[in-house]
Amino acid sequence: MTSPPPRIPTFPPPRWAELDAVTAALAARAEQHDRDASLPHEGIEQVYRASLLTATVGARFGGPGGGLADTVRILRALGAGDPAVALIAAMTLFAHAGQARTLHWPAGVYADLLAEFGRGPTLVNALRVEPELGTPVRGGLPATTARRRADHWEVTGHKIFSTGAAALRWMLVWARTDEQPTRVGTFLVRADTPGITVRPTWDHLGLRASRSDDVHFDAVRIPLDHTASLAAPGADAGRDAPAGAWNCLGLTALYLGVARAAQEWLIGFLHERVPTALGAPLATLPRFQSAVGEIDVALSGAERLVAALAAGVDAGETGAAEQSTGAKVLGTRAAIGAVEQAVALIGNNALSNTNPLQRHLRDVLCSRIHTPQDDTVLLATGQAALRRRAAVPPLSKGQ
Template identity: 65%
Template sequence: MSLDVVTAALAEHAAEHDRDASFPHDGIAVVHKHGLLTATVATRYGGEGAGLARTADILEALGAGDPAVALVTAMTLFTHAAQAREPSWPAELYDELLAESRTGPALVNALRVEPELGSPVRGGLPATIGRRDGDSWLVSGHKIFSTGALALSWLAVWGRTDEDPARVGSFLIRGGSPGVRIEPTWDHLGLRASRSDDVHLDGVRVPLSSFVTGGSADLRAWNALGLTALYLGVARSARDWLIAFLHERTPAALGRPLATLPRFQAAVGEIEALLVSASALVRAQAAAHDAGLAVDAGIGKLIGTRAAISAVEQAVALVGNNALTRRNPLERHLRDVLCARIHTPQDDTILAAAGQAALSQHSQLKEQTP
């Protein structure tokens, strides 16, 4: 199966879903049909056991077709990847998820962000609380930016218990459970079809076994490099549209396509250099991570997402008004690629960590010098 086939199928309806901010059920069905939604399920569970490099290739292809589909898919792929590396889901619940995945798309996402707390990576405890009631938890809370919320089969809701001391972990909740309410708040610049709406939980009853505190598998590299590949896919589509436009655009005064002019050839070369080098870095880091080597995936994300954004911005500047016309996809690609900046780790965190590491290394070397 060629990933290009999936890219083309997703691209057919991407503009429509973006315009209407409608969830791309058809695109998710395509991903499921081609077995990509469960690519990271471990071989011991009967899956492909895809590593990060394979996952990055998948997400780049999906991102080139419809980045909203790609983002929703990424959340499910990351869940299976975490379970493959350090199981945290109770066996009976994960068996249910796998059984659902065999008959149709079974989407999963970890809901972590809250209105008061913001991103949990910045510190703090969740306000979402599970109160024990006999052999169940009653879970209440409010999650925002919950990608694919309305279509999720399972919600892994980050929260804490009402115990003393409290435990922090995730409540595994079936989508559509009584007490789960989706508020359609998503009205975003880009990735509009991802439907990253608010989720309200009002006394949602789940078994005690549905609260898990394990699953500390380090997926930071997966998150950083996988999502970077997604946005490089967006930039690839922007480049492809630009190239077609330059071949087709023949000003009357010129009498030949813009693609024949050295100025445009050099400009496309700049874009190509950005994307080729960034993709090579992401692929190399992903392969190294699969091989068990340490990689600074934050740097990979920084360079890769900046390259993707810059490539699309340069394409827009080169085309002019036609680039910002809604009937042309370049306008949508620009809006979508800008979303690359919001994902964890964010640029300030990456740069601070890199700077601290470099400065610390210098100090250590100085101390070791006789």
């Protein structure tokens, strides 16, 4: 007798009215989680209870079908509260958005995930980076291997920088098969499957509470149908272009949230600090007023750009997805510059372990690490611009 299919719940839309309260609650605990390098389980639970973690579940699956514009709004708010919570949440939001676009999960496996997601936060992340390979966007094949057996796969390998590893319920493991010819794709692995070991190796300057630890797979057995997008190496290049835009704009919004938190702390300090020689708050001095204005202009412009492109991606606007890489460069530079300027204004005290600015600085610097990195973006953009000019016929003499 076969067991009945799982009951798929209905997921309500985000409780937008609670967004500010969630940000404040995350911020209240962020310092302690950063200091302890501990996973912020209660923060993730709070994001789930506000229906923010399920915002991108597709409408066909009983979800609100939130797009990139909604996700940018959520991640900017969570980033201002605790960027570790925001980064962990982003991975799950991106996974559901990807399924809504491309239906790459087998239907039964995704139904199981949604059934569990209806009972509590069920975290998902794609594990791709490896010690020898580094980030796969630079090229190369994974060393992690899925060996075909009669009725299952056995996955063996080592992944690093696995955000939220110990809290994940599903791991989307990028691996190669042992077939001839080899295929490459994603293997959908439940985190409680025997043979998986999470090693607490994460000892990072920033985003310490994200617990982006190492994960080892030792002949982990998964059913044959727990795969997505298996294809010849390179066959999926350029497929699902919006996925890159989600990564670029969503994560840039997260770090703009970090910069806004730094700005808010700076403004509060400038109002409260009254030097004896001045007899008035630092906020009354033109020097500080101009500096705060410069920070605000930079962040506001970057936020507008990210939000507009996110809306453009949702609407299928031509060129919006491609322009997201440049927005990442501009947005992350604005975020880093804003926090660095705040630190410079405060001086030595800003780098004290008791000052939130040093945490914001450490966290915002992590924005440079996410793919695509600045050098890749600028090289590709420059080459495209040069190709456009080369395609224009030269002006004849006298024109």
